[in-house]
Amino acid sequence: MIKHLRSAADLDAATATLILDTAAEMAALSGREVKKLPALRGRTVVNLFYEDSTRTRISFEAAAKRLSADVINFSAKGSSVSKGESLKDTALTLQAMGADAVVIRHSASGAPHRLANWVEGSVVNAGDGTHEHPTQALLDAYTMRSRLGRLDGLKVAIVGDVLHSRVARSNVLLLTTLGAQVTVVGPPTLIPLEVGAALSDKTQVSYDLDAVLPESDVVMMLRVQTERMQDSYFPSAREYSRRYGLDVPRLKRLPEHAIVMHPGPMNRGMEIAPEVADSPRSTIVEQVANGVSVRMAVLYLLLGGK
Amino acid sequence: MAYLLKGVSVLGAAPTDLLIKDGVISDKTDKDAVVIDAAGLVALPGLVDVHTHLREPGREDAETVETGSRAAALGGYTAVCAMANTSPVADTAGVVEQVWRLGREAGLVDVQPIGAVTVGLAGKQLAELGAMADSAATVRIFSDDGFCVADPKLMRRALEYVKAFDGVIAQHAEEPRLTEGAQMHEGEVSTRLGLTGWPAVAEEAIIARDVLLAEHVGSRLHVCHVSTAGSVEVLRQAKARGVRVTAEVTPHHLLLTDELAAGYDPVFKVNPPLRTSSDVMALRQALRDGVIDVVATDHAPHAVQDKECEWSYARPGMLGLETALPIVLSVFGEQWDLIADRMSIAPARIAGLDGHGGDLTKAGTPANLTLVDPSASWVVDPSGLASRSRNTPYAGMTLPGRIVATFLRGEATVLDGKAVK
Ligand SMILES: [Zn+2]
Numbered sequence: 001m002i003k004h005l006r007s008a009a010d011l012d013a014a015t016a017t018l019i020l021d022t023a024a025e026m027a028a029l030s031g032r033e034v035k036k037l038p039a040l041r042g043r044t045v046v047n048l049f050y051e052d053s054t055r056t057r058i059s060f061e062a063a064a065k066r067l068s069a070d071v072i073n074f075s076a077k078g079s080s081v082s083k084g085e086s087l088k089d090t091a092l093t094l095q096a097m098g099a100d101a102v103v104i105r106h107s108a109s110g111a112p113h114r115l116a117n118w119v120e121g122s123v124v125n126a127g128d129g130t131h132e133h134p135t136q137a138l139l140d141a142y143t144m145r146s147r148l149g150r151l152d153g154l155k156v157a158i159v160g161d162v163l164h165s166r167v168a169r170s171n172v173l174l175l176t177t178l179g180a181q182v183t184v185v186g187p188p189t190l191i192p193l194e195v196g197a198a199l200s201d202k203t204q205v206s207y208d209l210d211a212v213l214p215e216s217d218v219v220m221m222l223r224v225q226t227e228r229m230q231d232s233y234f235p236s237a238r239e240y241s242r243r244y245g246l247d248v249p250r251l252k253r254l255p256e257h258a259i260v261m262h263p264g265p266m267n268r269g270m271e272i273a274p275e276v277a278d279s280p281r282s283t284i285v286e287q288v289a290n291g292v293s294v295r296m297a298v299l300y301l302l303l304g305g306k
Numbered sequence: 307m308a309y310l311l312k313g314v315s316v317l318g319a320a321p322t323d324l325l326i327k328d329g330v331i332s333d334k335t336d337k338d339a340v341v342i343d344a345a346g347l348v349a350l351p352g353l354v355d356v357h358t359h360l361r362e363p364g365r366e367d368a369e370t371v372e373t374g375s376r377a378a379a380l381g382g383y384t385a386v387c388a389m390a391n392t393s394p395v396a397d398t399a400g401v402v403e404q405v406w407r408l409g410r411e412a413g414l415v416d417v418q419p420i421g422a423v424t425v426g427l428a429g430k431q432l433a434e435l436g437a438m439a440d441s442a443a444t445v446r447i448f449s450d451d452g453f454c455v456a457d458p459k460l461m462r463r464a465l466e467y468v469k470a471f472d473g474v475i476a477q478h479a480e481e482p483r484l485t486e487g488a489q490m491h492e493g494e495v496s497t498r499l500g501l502t503g504w505p506a507v508a509e510e511a512i513i514a515r516d517v518l519l520a521e522h523v524g525s526r527l528h529v530c531h532v533s534t535a536g537s538v539e540v541l542r543q544a545k546a547r548g549v550r551v552t553a554e555v556t557p558h559h560l561l562l563t564d565e566l567a568a569g570y571d572p573v574f575k576v577n578p579p580l581r582t583s584s585d586v587m588a589l590r591q592a593l594r595d596g597v598i599d600v601v602a603t604d605h606a607p608h609a610v611q612d613k614e615c616e617w618s619y620a621r622p623g624m625l626g627l628e629t630a631l632p633i634v635l636s637v638f639g640e641q642w643d644l645i646a647d648r649m650s651i652a653p654a655r656i657a658g659l660d661g662h663g664g665d666l667t668k669a670g671t672p673a674n675l676t677l678v679d680p681s682a683s684w685v686v687d688p689s690g691l692a693s694r695s696r697n698t699p700y701a702g703m704t705l706p707g708r709i710v711a712t713f714l715r716g717e718a719t720v721l722d723g724k725a726v727k
Contacts, residue, residue: 088614108616109489109500110570129618131500169500198497 001301004123006112008134008173016178020142022297023290030066030293039300040069043100048074048090048115049126050106055264055288056126060103060135063295069303072097087111091118100303104128122302130164136263137170139294141178143283144218146290147259152179157212159185159244160222160271161233163192167263168222169199176200183216185209186244189233190224209244213253220261221246221272237270247273251281259283307717308336314344314677316666318642324349324666326673329716333669342721344677347710350646352384352674353631354653354662356447356476356554357530357602359623360386360417362408363401364393369607369694371408371417374627377605377693379414379719381627382676382709385654385662386415386605390422391452397422397433399441406443414719414727418657421445423464423475427453432464439471446658449476451530452577454512456482461516465525474526474552474656477516479537480578484508489618491564491579499567501617504579506534513537517544517551528656529553531604533578535588542597552656554602555589557633558624562586562699572613572620573699576606579622590637593648600653603630607695625698628691631678632705640680661715673716682708692725 002010011019029037045064047057057073064071076090085093087106094102101122104112109129116123127133145151156175162168162184175182176199183204184191196203206212213219224244226237234240241247246260251273254260260272260282268274277284308327315321325332325339355378361369371388378386388405390396396405402419409417421438425431427450438445448468455461455477464475485508490496492503513529517540520527532538532553544551558576563583566574574580592598606623613620634645646663654663664671683706688696712720719726 086611086615106616108618110617113570114616129500130502166500169498192497193492193503194494194497198494 001304003302004112004116005134005298005302006116006123006125007132008137008170008177010134011174011177013177016138016141016174019138019294019297019301020145022301023142023293026296026300027290027293035066036068037066038068040064040067040303043069043303044072044098045069045101045103045299046072046074046094046097046099048076048094048102048104050076050111051127053105053127056105059291060126060295062292064299066292067296067300069299087114088118091115095119101299124298124302127166129166131166132170133166134170134174135291135295135298136167137174138298139287139291140171140220140261140263141174142290142294143261143287144259147283148217148257151175154180154217155183155215156180156218156220157183157185157216158220158222159209159246161190161224161228162186162195162222163190165222171220172199172203176202183212185212187234190228209250210253213250214255216254217258218261219246219254219258223263223265223267224271226270241270245271245273246276248275251276251279261287263287308339309713309718310336310339310341311344311349311677312341314347314349316349317646318348318640321345326713326716330673331666331669331671342711346681347677347679348642349666350382350642350676350678351650351663351666352676352712352714353382353649354657354659355383355386355603355605355627356600356653356657357451358386358388358605358627359391359607360388360405361607362392363404365609367694368609371405372412373692373694374605374607375409375412375414375417376725377627377691379712379725380692380709381629382631382678382712383415383627384674384676384712384714385418385657385659387418387420387447387657389451390420390449391427395422395426396420397425397427399434399437402438402443402445403441414725415714416659416662418659419443419445420447420449420476423448423450423455424460429453429455429457429460432460432467435468435473436471439473446471446473447476447528448473449478449530451476451478454478454480454482458515458519462519462523465520465527466523469525472658474528476528476530477512478530479509479512479516481508481511484511490567490575491581493564493582495564495567499570501567506536506581509534509578510536510540514540517541517549520551521547521549525550527551531556531559531578531602532589532598533559533581533585535585538588538592538597541592545597552599553597554600555593555598556602556604557626557630558699559589560586560593560637561633566699570617572615572617573624573697575617575620575622576624577622594644599648600656601630601634601648602653603627607693608697609695613697623697625691625693625695628693629686629698629700629705631709632707633700635680635707636705673713675713676709677711679708679710680706684708
């Protein structure tokens, strides 16, 4: 088993599949009355959050607690290079506390890589800057597999602000590793340079959502921040949602079995219409529930739980 | 003190004896001269760096004029040009004279201050360029390095104004609007790492504009740390048209690529950023062709805490003085004429440092020279460097070429590979 989960690129197909299979077992166990497993009793998991993300923190916290680990929440929000403790000093503190795993959320890309130099325990990336969010990709893959029965050969469209999206990067890496065919869709300003060469040469790029939809088994809508408008990535929210938003007419262009995903939080009416978000094809609520099972699997496997 | 270098090879030529006496290369004899067995050693004119950050005044925890001078002498340098982005900024006669005086007191290399182009490097208002030129520091190179003189009108005026005292503007070519938040070269690797890209065009667009401005007003332009293949093409065309432009490349841009960012270790963060291997190849060719005139270190010391942190929070810059010649040797091999020209003769000419980059075979040439053992190799150990900082990207690398001795106006600054003070 790997020691750290810093990037979805840390996972080969076998390891990723093992995590998904383990998550399925965790989900089955969680469904029973006894929600706590003794697997990580006596182990310490630290949630080190430099950014507010209540939903991700709660998800990791629930996962660790269901495995009977001791959980320490370390909110370092507001810490910056000029004020407060450096990441290295924080890492040394956590090391002294005997952290077996550190789950880190940070606004700087690569912070988990830096942290892994300074702690002996496992490092789990819970979202770093505009880099990656590998457990989100795992829960997305888990959700696709449970809804559609497979990942190999699945056609997945990832739509929106791919440039700034850590969810998109991790999903492209993981899904192509697992045999899915990924197309990233958005205005050219929001598609990163050389995305194929950078992530997976199987990745396709399209600027035309309507052309991609009829071919897709999964459409994953990314959150688009309206502030990107000020930086001229697109002219207006209205034009963005007209060209790249998933509304009801577009939903009808999808094959009947296709599902709609969103990592949240959503901008209803911007990248996704409320009717679409609430439609039976939407897996948005399911994704949240699956998050706990997948994170249980990750912590269990990284820490060699018994 | 007189020195007799026995069996030295001047620029790779057949071994000969070289007498250093009264501060110059001498054709006389001196029975009392200290004899140095220089068999197997190559004599080069003392290296000249047109781009050094000495950090004093202001960041003496990262480097001082003295520690930087020592690092320079140990790297084979006899003159360094100190960049103006200190605190306070070297934008007045007072500050440049202070740096110049500190250099004289250290006495290990000639420290030639560079003056800021604009007040506080703010890019708004010309600094008193004439006062700095007329000061004891006799400033001839002006640069806002760290920042680009982005305003085209201000750049035009600066280019024109310094003609009165044969000055040159050294431009840090970076269109600031295209590099907002930039962390590394924009390309495949930045996409993978999720770091904001610094596109090559942000450098190339400024160089293209500036060569046209220099041509229009008939002034001298120097381009700092050229890093892209596209910039090389812009310079090649400008030089072919006769524009008075010179350019520098750093050792790290001749060797390292953006792939090194993969582990997010900020020791590889530098501005302009490390580029791709095709850029590296184009820069090497440009230096051979003379499209790029000189190797300059952009020696940029940083305190430990400014590098031992998240990539995005780290300051850009790398040490360079003690590794520049070995890196150039490892890239180009023992092409001594090329090395002497690009690391001593041409930079001395650009900076107007008359006593440096002289012909060592001529009696009367000021004895500014360095002795290299090309057959010795060494492993870079950050804690063994003379710089006060440790941010070398070459830690653990084995490099060819050891500096055995350096002489500044006939006085040894380095002997047996050690600084004399
Ligand atoms: Zn610069």
